[in-house]
Every structure is written in C-alpha cells, then in structure tokens.
Amino acid sequence: IWTARPDGGLDYYNKAWFDYTGLTLAQTENWGWGTVLHPDDLQPCIERWTHSFTAGEDYQIEYRFKRGADGVYRWFLGRASARRNEKGEIVQWVGTCTDIDDQKRAQAGLELRVLQRTAELASTNETLRESNEKFHQLADNITDVFWIRSPDMSEVHYVSPAYERIWGRPVESLY
Numbered sequence: 001i002w003t004a005r006p007d008g009g010l011d012y013y014n015k016a017w018f019d020y021t022g023l024t025l026a027q028t029e030n031w032g033w034g035t036v037l038h039p040d041d042l043q044p045c046i047e048r049w050t051h052s053f054t055a056g057e058d059y060q061i062e063y064r065f066k067r068g069a070d071g072v073y074r075w076f077l078g079r080a081s082a083r084r085n086e087k088g089e090i091v092q093w094v095g096t097c098t099d100i101d102d103q104k105r106a107q108a109g110l111e112l113r114v115l116q117r118t119a120e121l122a123s124t125n126e127t128l129r130e131s132n133e134k135f136h137q138l139a140d141n142i143t144d145v146f147w148i149r150s151p152d153m154s155e156v157h158y159v160s161p162a163y164e165r166i167w168g169r170p171v172e173s174l175y
Contacts, residue, residue, distance in 0.1 A: 004080070004093035008053035017097070022068020038064035038073050045078070056082055056090055062100065074101035147174075 003012040013028060021028075021036045034042055041063035052059035059080040064073040080095030139146070139160050145167070148158040159171045 002080075002095045002097070004053070004095065006053070006082075006090040006092065008049060008093070020067055021065065036066045036068070038066070040064075049080075052080065053082075053090075053093065058082075059093075059095065062104075065097070074099055075104040076100060 001012075001014040002010055002017065004010045009030075010028070010033065013025070017028075018024070021033075023032070023036065026032075027035070031046075034046070037045060045061055045063050048061050049059060051057070059078065061078045062075060063078060064075050066073050076097045077100045078095065078097050080093045082090040083092045083094060085091050139158065142160055143162055144160070145163045146160050147156055147163075149156055156174050159174050161171065163169070163171050163174070
C-alpha cells in the first residue's frame with residue numbers, strides 16, 4: 001500500500017513494500033522506486049502515473065518489480081484512486097501493488113498450450129486434407145465400382161465415378 005500527494009509525489013509505503021524491495025524510504029523518494037521497476041515497464045509506468053495524477057483519473061497498470069532478496073522480477077497490478085475533499089479537489093492518492101505473478105505465469109502457460117494445440121490441429125487438418133485428396137485421386141480413377149455407406153446402410157456417402165461408365169446412370173441418382 002502506498003499514498004501520494006495531489007501532485008503525484010509518493011509519500012508513504014507500507015512495510016511490505018520495504019520488505020519486498022529491500023529499499024529504504026530515502027532510496028524510494030523522488031521516483032527512486034523506479035530502480036526496482038523492470039526497465040521495459042518504467043516509461044509506460046511514468047507516463048500512466050503522470051496522466052492519472054494530472055487528469056485526476058484512476059490509475060491502473062501491470063508492471064514488474066524486482067525483489068530485493070534475489071533480484072527476481074515479479075508481476076504486480078498497480079492501482080490508485082484519488083481521495084477528494086468536499087470541493088472535489090484531490091487531497092491524496094491511495095494506491096496498492098498486488099502480486100499477480102502466479103496468475104500471469106498461469107495465463108502465459110495457457111496461451112502457450114493454446115498455441116501448441118492450434119498448431120497440432122492445423123497439422124492434423126493438413127494431414128486429413130492430404131489423405132482426403134489421395135483418397136479421391138484413387139477413388140476417382142479406379143475402374144471398379146465401389147461405394148461407401150453409413151454403418152446402418154441408410155445413406156450413401158460416396159460412389160466411384162466408374163458407376164456411371166458401367167451402369168450408365170448418374171452417380172447423383174444414388175444419393
């Protein structure tokens with residue numbers, strides 16, 4: 001949990017922040033917290049936070065913070081809302097950083113599995129298409145009549161073109 005002045009300057013962090021980052025209050029002041037933010041997330045974070053406190057809009061972002069104990073980055077959901085006085089003026093920002101790393105990793109794992117399954121299905125579909133093509137090449141060129149019916153014999157699924165040559169009737173008449 002953290003708070004900030006109306007101008008966006010952070011002025012309080014709870015103990016969990018210091019325990020996680022290993023920073024002191026002095027190290028965290030004046031955008032010092034940026035040292036534990038992942039380099040790829042720093043500029044978007046600054047831009048979004050600056051927009052929020054200048055426009056008076058709620059703040060929400062996903063970013064990675066480095067854990068002080070081992071230097072590992074974990075994903076967090078940052079949120080803040082303005083507290084306003086009776087005139088509607090911002091008097092303080094109250095924010096939270098919630099660890100969402102497990103959810104992000106689980107989501108990434110699911111997305112990877114979806115991509116893998118999609119690739120497998122595409123490969124299977126291609127194999128089926130090729131197999132179907134080969135079947136039709138064989139079936140359309142065979143000189144004997146053959147057909148494929150449903151297991152209960154109620155429907156004709158396929159009749160070879162040789163039927164027309166041998167019986168002199170259109171294949172469509174059987175369907």
